[in-house]
Amino acid sequence: xxxxxxxxxxxxxxxxxxxxxxxxxxxxxxxHFNIHWRLSLSRKGEFFSLTLKALMSFARTMREIxxxxxxxVVSTSGRSLIVEMDYQFGNLFSVIDPCKWEDFIxxxxxxxxxxxxxxxxxxxHVTITSMTGFGKGNLRKFDESIKDxxxxxxxxxxxxxxxxxxxxxxxxxxxxxxxxxNFDESQKSEVELKDINPDDFQNFLELIHGESAVNxxxxxxxxxxxxxxxxxxxxxxxxxxxxxxTEKTLKSKLEMSTRYNLKLLKEKCLSEVKTVAxxxxxxxxxxxxxxxxxxxxxxxxxxxxxx
Numbered sequence: 624x625x626x627x628x629x630x631x632x633x634x635x636x637x638x639x640x641x642x643x644x645x646x647x648x649x650x651x652x653x654x655h656f657n658i659h660w661r662l663s664l665s666r667k668g669e670f671f672s673l674t675l676k677a678l679m680s681f682a683r684t685m686r687e688i689x690x691x692x693x694x695x696v697v698s699t700s701g702r703s704l705i706v707e708m709d710y711q712f713g714n715l716f717s718v719i720d721p722c723k724w725e726d727f728i729x730x731x732x733x734x735x736x737x738x739x740x741x742x743x744x745x746x747x748h749v750t751i752t753s754m755t756g757f758g759k760g761n762l763r764k765f766d767e768s769i770k771d772x773x774x775x776x777x778x779x780x781x782x783x784x785x786x787x788x789x790x791x792x793x794x795x796x797x798x799x800x801x802x803x804x805n806f807d808e809s810q811k812s813e814v815e816l817k818d819i820n821p822d823d824f825q826n827f828l829e830l831i832h833g834e835s836a837v838n839x840x841x842x843x844x845x846x847x848x849x850x851x852x853x854x855x856x857x858x859x860x861x862x863x864x865x866x867x868x869t870e871k872t873l874k875s876k877l878e879m880s881t882r883y884n885l886k887l888l889k890e891k892c893l894s895e896v897k898t899v900a901x902x903x904x905x906x907x908x909x910x911x912x913x914x915x916x917x918x919x920x921x922x923x924x925x926x927x928x929x930x
Contacts, residue, residue, distance in 0.1 A: 629751040629820075629847060631655040633662045633675075634909040638742045640664070641734060643671075651908055652678075654875050655749070656843045658688070662747045664696075670726035671696075671733065675747045677712035686756035688712040693748040694724045698737040704728060753780070754820050754844075761825060762834040775802070776813040779821040784828065794831045797852040823848055830857050837864040839871060843879070850883050862888050874905045881914040893920050899928060 635651045643649060643666045650663030659678040664671060673694045679686050692710045697703045710722045733743075765784040773785035791798035801808050808814045816824070823844030829836035830845055831854060837845060842861050849857035862885045865876055873895055880889035896902055902921050907913050 629656050629754075629844075631749055632909075632912075633660060633747045633749075634744060634912075635662060635746075636742055636744050636908075637664050640671075640743050641730060641741060648674075653908070654872070656751065656754075656847075657840055660747075660749075662745060664743075664745050666730070667726070669729050669731065671728055671730070672726060673724040673745060674721050675723075675749070676721040679712070686713060687753070688751060688755075689753040691750040691752060692722050693746075694722070695746040695748065696727070697744040697746065698733075699742060700737065702737050704737075752818070754822065762829045762836055763832055765825070765828055774812070777824075778813060778815045779819055779824050782821040784824065786828070790832075794856060795852040795854040797854075819848065819851075820844060827852075827854075827857060830860060837861055839869055842869070846879065846883050858883065858885070861885075866891055872904075873901070874907075877905050877917065878907070881917055889917070893917070893924075896921065896924055899925070 631653075633651075633653055633655075635649075637643075637649050640649075643664070645666055645668060648663045648665035650661050652659060652661045654660070661674075661676045661678055663674045663676075665674065666672075673696060675692060675694065677688055689709070689711050691707070693705060693707045695703055695705045704727060706724050706727065708722070712722070728737075737743075765786060767783070767785060769785050773787055775786055775788045775791075777784045777786055788798070788802040792802055793799075800806065801814070803809060823841075826836045826841045826845050827848040830849075837860060842864060845857060846861045848854075849861060861883075865871070865879065865885070865888050869876065871879075873892055876888060877892040879885065880892055892905070896905060902925055905921070910918065
């Protein structure tokens with residue numbers, strides 16, 4: 624049984640693309656998995672470049688993100704240009720070495736062959752395969768020192784976690800099925816989980832074992848796994864943190880509430896939307912990606928404000 628990776632998509636419509644001045648760029652920014660990202664289309668001379676940056680502040684501790692990135696430009700006629708690459712973002716070099724698709728098309732070719740009709744949609748499709756240096760200090764050990772108290776070893780990217788099958792099964796329907804269902808893993812003493820981050824798994828384990836593992840840096844990763852493994856206790860505790868203690872923006876909280884079906888958080892976020900500026904602040908660039916019920920609630924608030 625394999626798990627899914629952390630994925631997100633950024634989309635932005637660039638109006639009047641042919642009028643972008645030389646050495647200028649059009650950009651927009653979004654938060655995904657507690658990282659601030661910037662996607663931009665720039666012009667240098669007669670050519671366009673597309674750039675994705677992970678905006679991480681300089682720190683003594685190296686932070687790295689390994690990802691599969693697909694950069695895409697779509698014209699109004701439906702024609703598209705696309706490039707795919709594996710890329711490593713880091714807080715020590717991301718500002719001077721972003722993920723860049725340089726000089727991918729000339730203004731003349733874009734205008735004549737792609738029928739841009741003065742606008743294009745730029746996209747970044749990102750699959751994060753590894754995040755290093757984002758975790759807090761460990762609050763509990765799951766290493767070989769507790770080997771005698773465990774009955775299974777879970778391996779995540781060569782890192783071993785010594786655990787109890789029964790406890791995991793009580794906390795998660797996924798692990799209940801994995802260890803006590805009709806899967807080969809139920810008979811194994813060592814099981815590998817693929818495509819997840821070991822720091823996220825450490826934080827998830829700490830939370831379900833009663834530690835205060837949730838903060839603004841860890842909550843995305845914990846919720847990602849809690850939702851994936853169907854762990855109600857972990858989901859509830861993350862929602863409680865987001866309701867009371869987080870410093871995340873209203874937009875980020877509302878997006879997380881819909882992504883992980885956090886009903887109380889969604890209600891609270893919508894109750895805090897009281898002005899037209901609030902409505903604009905929570906809208907995603909691509910409105911079609913927003914949940915229908917949220918769009919409906921925002922539309923009703925907009926109508927109420929006009930009356």
